[in-house]
Amino acid sequence: SQKIEQNSEALNIQEGKTATLTCNYTNYSPAYLQWYRQDPGRGPVFLLLIRENEKEKRKERLKVTFDTTLKQSLFHITASQPADSATYLCALDMMDSSYKLIFGSGTRLLVRP
Amino acid sequence: SAVISQKPSRDICQRGTSLTIQCQVDSQVTMMFWYRQQPGQSLTLIATANQGSEATYESGFVIDKFPISRPNLTFSTLTVSNMSPEDSSIYLCSVELNYPPYNEQFFGPGTRLTVL
Numbered sequence: 001s002q003k004i005e006q007n008s009e010a011l012n013i014q015e016g017k018t019a020t021l022t023c024n025y026t027n028y029s030p031a032y033l034q035w036y037r038q039d040p041g042r043g044p045v046f047l048l049l050i051r052e053n054e055k056e057k058r059k060e061r062l063k064v065t066f067d068t069t070l071k072q073s074l075f076h077i078t079a080s081q082p083a084d085s086a087t088y089l090c091a092l093d094m095m096d097s098s099y100k101l102i103f104g105s106g107t108r109l110l111v112r113p
Numbered sequence: 114s115a116v117i118s119q120k121p122s123r124d125i126c127q128r129g130t131s132l133t134i135q136c137q138v139d140s141q142v143t144m145m146f147w148y149r150q151q152p153g154q155s156l157t158l159i160a161t162a163n164q165g166s167e168a169t170y171e172s173g174f175v176i177d178k179f180p181i182s183r184p185n186l187t188f189s190t191l192t193v194s195n196m197s198p199e200d201s202s203i204y205l206c207s208v209e210l211n212y213p214p215y216n217e218q219f220f221g222p223g224t225r226l227t228v229l
Contacts, residue, residue, distance in 0.1 A: 089155060099144055100161060103157075
């Protein structure tokens, strides 16, 4: 069955450093992959979408890579700030043209001032 | 983008009772989704509620337990029926817009349900 893995341990980094989060998947060939941010007590907020034919996508301080051979996406936040502290979820389409998403369990990022 | 509100924001209920959660969107959308997020876990899709058709449920979720209504393009309800403590969770609705950008989902703030 389809499986998405994100590091369950919190990532704790110093302000100004680059945070790198990983999303791995198996038994799967998604057409696209998305990253969302979720703050406590709130719903997820969309950040970036990358398609299977794209290697990299950037938005301000955010960068996402998508390696369909390794079945992995990396999510980078450069020049991290304490305000970037949140849980980051990756999500993949269900490959059945239904627009449904499967979410990973998320990685909590803590940026120390 | 879309702005989504949910009611109630939280509730504490007794086992055996039912709770109806409302989801209101500020624009007309065809595709709406209901998710459950248990403490410390990721989102699990309960069902897809597209206007004009019956809701389609994911494996492990049934209509008798989670009946859904979708009377128009801006509103939906999810009922959690005959609740047990295992139903304690955050319930979220989301939508995908009828116009670009496609594939992104916009989420409501969630309804935190505690069943005693």
